[in-house]
Amino acid sequence: MDMSDRKSIEEKLKANNYKLTPQRRAIIETLIEHKGRFISAEELYTKTLRRHAQTDFSTVYRNLEILDNLEIIHKTNIKNGAAIYELICHNSHHHHIICKECGKTEIIDACPIEELIKTIETKEFTLTDHKFELYGYCSKCCKKP
Amino acid sequence: MDMSDRKSIEEKLKANNYKLTPQRRAIIETLIEHKGRFISAEELYTKTLRRHAQTDFSTVYRNLEILDNLEIIHKTNIKNGAAIYELICHNSHHHHIICKECGKTEIIDACPIEELIKTIETKEFTLTDHKFELYGYCSKCCKKP
DNA sequence: CTTCGTGCAAAAAATTTGCATCCGT
DNA sequence: ACGGATGCAAATTTTTTGCACGAAG
Numbered sequence: 062m063d064m065s066d067r068k069s070i071e072e073k074l075k076a077n078n079y080k081l082t083p084q085r086r087a088i089i090e091t092l093i094e095h096k097g098r099f100i101s102a103e104e105l106y107t108k109t110l111r112r113h114a115q116t117d118f119s120t121v122y123r124n125l126e127i128l129d130n131l132e133i134i135h136k137t138n139i140k141n142g143a144a145i146y147e148l149i150c151h152n153s154h155h156h157h158i159i160c161k162e163c164g165k166t167e168i169i170d171a172c173p174i175e176e177l178i179k180t181i182e183t184k185e186f187t188l189t190d191h192k193f194e195l196y197g198y199c200s201k202c203c204k205k206p
Numbered sequence: 207m208d209m210s211d212r213k214s215i216e217e218k219l220k221a222n223n224y225k226l227t228p229q230r231r232a233i234i235e236t237l238i239e240h241k242g243r244f245i246s247a248e249e250l251y252t253k254t255l256r257r258h259a260q261t262d263f264s265t266v267y268r269n270l271e272i273l274d275n276l277e278i279i280h281k282t283n284i285k286n287g288a289a290i291y292e293l294i295c296h297n298s299h300h301h302h303i304i305c306k307e308c309g310k311t312e313i314i315d316a317c318p319i320e321e322l323i324k325t326i327e328t329k330e331f332t333l334t335d336h337k338f339e340l341y342g343y344c345s346k347c348c349k350k351p
Numbered sequence: 352c353t354t355c356g357t358g359c360a361a362a363a364a365a366t367t368t369g370c371a372t373c374c375g376t
Numbered sequence: 377a378c379g380g381a382t383g384c385a386a387a388t389t390t391t392t393t394g395c396a397c398g399a400a401g
Contacts, residue, residue: 080355080400102390117358122391124356138283142366143390158331171325173318173338180316181340186303188342193318195326197333225375225380247365262383267366269381287391288365 066093066148070133077131087113088124092134092148097155099137099145099166132190139164149190156192160199169195211238211293215278222276232258233269237279237293242300244282244290244311277335284309294335301337305344314340 070089071081079085091108092100100108106121125146128134134146139159158167174191181188215234216226224230236253237245245253251266270291273279279291284304303312319336326333 075401078355082356082400084357115358119359119392120357126392138289144283158326158333160331161334167331169322169326171322173322174340176321177314177316177318181303181314185345186305186312186340186342188303188340189306190341192337192339192341194337195319195331195333196335196337197331200330223380227375227381229382260383264367264384265382271367 066096066150073131073133074127079127083113084109084116084120085124087116088121089128092128092146096148096150097153097168099139099147099157101143101145103143105146135190135192137192137194156194158195158197160202161196163199163202165199165201167199169193211241211295218276218278219272224272228258229254229261229265230269232261233266234273237273237291241293241295242298242313244284244292244302246288246290248288250291280335280337282337282339301339303340303342305347306341308344308347310344310346312344314338 067089070093074081074085087109088105090112091105094108095105102118102121102125105125106116106118109116109121125134125136129136129146132149134148136144136146138144153170154172156169156172158169160166173193178188212234215238219226219230232254233250235257236250239253240250247263247266247270250270251261251263254261254266270279270281274281274291277294279293281289281291283289298315299317301314301317303314305311318338323333
């Protein structure tokens with residue numbers, strides 16, 4: 062487990078007047094454990110239970126919302142169904158290629174944002190973050206539609 | 207309404223053995239009318255009713271799925287709640303800046319994909335499409351977190 | 352001791368499905 | 377006619393909320 066991640070997350074929470082409960086800690090630890098991968102609310106819930114039995118699903122959702130607002134995690138929806146979440150990792154910013162068939166994901170280290178930021182500066186938006194996802198079919202599912 | 211859009215969509219449907227029902231036509235027309243903007247399933251449903259009363263919500267969803275699979279529309283989720291959809295417009299490919307507070311969107315004409323495609327070519331994925339979304343706060347909602 | 356967080360249960364929201372029937376092709 | 381498409385109603389899935397109690401700072 063990456064201790065510096067944990068520390069900085071806990072500090073960010075404290076700075077925003079959020080308390081550090083065992084449940085919240087367990088949720089964060091599970092997220093850190095999944096660094097670099099997406100995780101669904103359900104999987105997060107199940108895995109968190111192993112660290113702190115008696116954590117409620119609603120607690121997981123409530124925390125996911127807080128962490129999303131604090132820009133500690135990113136929330137995404139792959140095509141259908143439930144949302145998936147990923148820890149924002151400041152020392153390895155990346156994006157994903159996602160298989161539309163099986164949901165398999167692969168990391169892209171490249172990020173287009175710096176090039177584009179110049180073009181966009183004129184807009185009346187204060188940018189905070191971005192999402193860049195490539196879709197296609199992985200070798201197993203490969204089929205051109 | 208852009209007739210060429212309609213024609214090419216209808217041809218694509220026919221080519222894939224889908225029939226052209228009044229409901230489906232109404233849904234497509236509504237989507238074309240919203241070209242360049244996102245629309246939710248609910249809004250699409252309501253607007254479609256005006257073209258063809260007695261269209262069911264489930265019919266809308268079923269068609270959205272078909273159109274998504276045929277790459278005629280894009281499905282996206284902005285932060286919370288329901289998915290939003292947008293017609294894929296081949297002669298004006300673009301992306302969005304989205305306000306995290308009020309959901310206001312603005313179009314970015316720039317697209318990073320061509321630059322990046324070179325970097326990614328090695329991956330074992332057959333790319334079909336991509337999503338690039340910038341998030342931030344619009345001038346009205348502006349607040350640095 | 353004050354405020355935030357939690358569990359529980361219930362509700363709401365969003366989307367999907369089964370089935371009988373209907374309608375394009 | 378055949379096979380896909382629809383309406384209706386009901387079920388599922390996902391997420392949110394109210395409330396009383398418990399715990400962190």
